[in-house]
Amino acid sequence: MASSSWSWKRYERPGLMQDEIEEVKAAFDLFDVDGTQRIHPRDLKSCVQSLNLRRNQVVHQILSDLERLGAKPLDFGAFLDIMTAKMGERDTREDVSKVFRLFDDDRTGSITLKNLKRVARELGEQLPAEALEEMIARADADADGEVTMDDFYVLMTQKSFPY
Known part of the structure; x- marks a missing residue:
């Protein structure tokens, strides 16, 4: 993790396990290339596009959610909310x-x-x-x-x- 003071407990949510929070944090850290503990939606979108994941329906929905948020950078809490909302949707x-x-x-x-x-x-x-x-x-x-x-x-x- 980027910061030794980071604790998953600060981000506990009903139904989320410690390892799930830590996995989302690892993904967040990958996108937080400048180490500011914020991700700009533009960077996240370009990363998804460069990985050619636009056709994935969950990824597409996440990108739509990010566009609705505008250009406001996301901290880990906001990123976790977006990611877990998608993780929580029932798979068909x-x-x-x-x-x-x-x-x-x-x-x-x-x-x-x-x-x-x-x-x-x-x-x-x-x-x-x-x-x-x-x-x-x-x-x-x-x-x-x-x-x-x-x-x-x-x-x-x-x-x-x-x-």
């Missing part, structure tokens, strides 16, 4: 299904340990098999070692994750 089953299919590359109708290992490898994550097995176990409602589309939908649309 169709949206979740698209993500599920990214995991289920062998089209078996479920996410297996093999699928999860592949995704982790593609993302450059070196997670031990035990951690991946635990992820599957947490999402797997019938404990058969596979995550069905129904399991995945429940996991992706709930506000807190099972421990």
Whole structure:
């Protein structure tokens, strides 16, 4: 984080976990290139455009929200409000299904340990098999070692994750 005095607790909101706030802060810090603890909407918009994310519906809505705010720079609290409002919108089953299919590359109708290992490898994550097995176990409602589309939908649309 940019400042050692920064504390996620200052930004606590109902339904938001510490790691979610810290992830949004990490994104904020990426856009806060001059270290002022403010992001100019113009810079955020140009960053999104350079990453070619304009077609993403959530990103498009965020950009629309920023345009409505005008040219006023955003502090972290305002940025968090915008981002969490979008994170909180319920994903449709169709949206979740698209993500599920990214995991289920062998089209078996479920996410297996093999699928999860592949995704982790593609993302450059070196997670031990035990951690991946635990992820599957947490999402797997019938404990058969596979995550069905129904399991995945429940996991992706709930506000807190099972421990």
